[in-house]
Amino acid sequence: MKFGPKSTVMAILTAAALALTACGGGGTSTNGGAATTTLTIGLLQDLVSFEPADAHIGHTMPYYQAVYDTLILRAPDGELKPMIAESWEYNAENTVLTLKLRTDVTFNDGAKLDATAVKANLDHFKKAKGRDAYQVASLESVAVVDPATVAVTLSEPDPAFTYYLSLAAGLMGSPAALGTTGIKTVPAGSGPYELDTTNTVKGSQYVFTKRANYWNKDLQKFDKVTMKFLQDVTARTNAIVSGQVDATLLDPKTSKQAVAAGLTLTTSQVDWQGLLLMDRDGKVTPELANPKVRQAMNYAFDRKTILEQQYLGEGTPTNQVFGPESGAYVDELDGSYPYDPAKAKALLAEAGYPNGFELKIPTMTGFEAITATVQQQLGDIGIKVQLETIPAANYVPDLAAAKYSAAVFNLYQAEPWVAINQMISTSALYNPFKSTTPELATMIDAVQNGGEQSAEKAKDVNKYVTDNAWFVPFFRLNQMYLTNKKITVEPQLQQAIPSIYNYAPAK
Structure with missing residues (x-):
């Protein structure tokens, strides 16, 4: 028995696309040589802006993760781990969340990421009413207890609030830049990378370089990260097979073609x-x-x-x-x-x-x-x-x-x-x-x-x-995620695409 029209099978790769192999993704090959120092990802959604309040869970999060730390880090298996917040604890009623912060983090404009900066970010995220404003719907107030401690009061218990602090609500931008026109195109964050404005083209590709003096070198696995906006699945297939990108999301039909070309498939259910x-x-x-x-x-x-x-x-x-x-x-x-x-x-x-x-x-x-x-x-x-x-x-x-x-x-x-x-x-x-x-x-x-x-x-x-x-x-x-042999990647629980921290050069 057949149900409905068959979906159209993807067209054969064009010779022109294959000719672009020279514009490849990763750097040095791992076939007997040094590990690659660059990462290129094909993403199916474009960035709205670098304003943290514009961030949205899903396909655009890697853009933000490159340049902004979150208060809490969500590991590939979904476990919540310390990032800017070293520890956190609720009161007995689950309505006051106290976060203890690292004291060695700065934004790329030189400002210190302290309790006052965290309060400014959470207040701004709620006031801005962005796409993911629902993540702070229960947020009532933020109090600075001391330079390394904030107390977040909720209007009612929210079992997902710490989870949200690993997503858009937890992104930390420099307070001086929040809400300005400038931060929409040039991010001001404390993340592992900085935007290379010279080689970035809005709506096409976003290039990030490793930030000097970043507090967590373990998260800086590449010298350069490039994210290409490739909305069409055929374009993404061409790009991964021809070497223009190192990783991208495909569908069941196109992934078979990519696997046949020697790419590695990682699946997860989201x-x-x-x-x-x-x-x-x-x-x-x-x-x-x-x-x-x-x-x-x-x-x-x-x-x-x-x-x-x-x-x-x-x-x-x-x-x-x-x-x-x-x-x-x-x-x-x-x-x-x-x-x-x-x-x-x-x-x-x-x-x-x-x-x-x-x-x-x-x-x-x-x-x-x-x-x-x-x-x-x-x-x-x-x-x-x-x-x-x-x-x-x-x-x-x-x-x-x-x-x-x-x-x-x-x-x-x-x-x-x-x-x-x-x-x-x-x-x-x-x-x-x-x-x-x-x-x-x-x-x-x-x-x-x-x-x-x-x-x-x-x-x-x-x-x-x-x-x-x-x-x-x-x-x-x-979800069908394809990578080449230059890199490895861990899938992210409940995400169609991995977090930026989950990629590493192949050994």
Whole structure:
């Protein structure tokens, strides 16, 4: 059985692209010679600006990590480790976080990174209301206790706050530059590298050189790091195969070509893909208010076959939205909804819809194949799906505005509290209809106030939304990261691309 149109296989590399090999990425070859001293990465998103408040979790973080330290370092396995903050501790109520800071760190403009600078950064990040401002939603105030100590007061417990301090909220810029026009193009940070403005071309490539007198030489593994913006997957494939870049993210089809050319593949699972059933109270589509209808939709999908046909099997079928490394994963939930169209039809009949119903969902460029599959699979149990094509730029805003009852999407398998506030809580972006129940609200409250048991308590939330079919998860997709033989890289837990600290010259 085939589901939806086959995705177009990438075109053969052009001779022109191959001719660019001389413009290669890494420096000296490791084949019997000295280790490389340069690193070139192909990134699929461009930098908005170097202003820390403009930083966004995901594909643009390496730009910022090159020039800014974070308060806390997130190791490849997800463990939070000291960086600018040498230690941190909450009070008994988990509402005051005290951070003890290093005393030997300076910004590249010569200013000292002390408690006053940390307060200036956190205050600025909250006031600026950037893309990741949600990371400091619980931040109430920052107090300077002494030059090496800050006390952060939260309006309510936030189990993810220290995690956020390893991301955009934790980036430290020189206070004198924060909020200025200059920092948008020339960063002022304390990070391991400095921007080479002469060889940087906005929208094309960003070149960084090793910073003298940096406090942690172990993080300066290269003399020069170049990040090339290559939005098109064909361009990234050409670049990695021809040697223009040392590392980049591809997809299942193009990665096979790269592996055949001798590149090294590293896989990790970051996103789950599936159907968001957002109108759970039936405000637009009354049928979705019935849990049996939502459960029927879960039984309608042959996840294994879809994964093979759409993504060459690169992933793992799933019935839950929390990933195995999240702490909230429940192994037995992945057997909740086996492919069973007969059972799906029976549940629809029990719910009072033996002839199905109509459902409109959006689609956009890149989602044509998977949304066509959704249309076909739901059509097989009697649900008539109308696909409405919208611009990619409108996709998330339209979902957030509750313009659709359901939609296909890829969502990040984050830490439990992050995931809950991404798609389940009443303030979540992907819960635009504000669905909730008293039972679920109690479970979410337990996670928020659970302290070290927060992830364990999130298993109850996971079980609830799975049993009540809040979503139709299809699979956890493999991220396909390719590198050449000049470098090594460790994948970063819950990130599609590694942190800048995870690369090293091959030995």
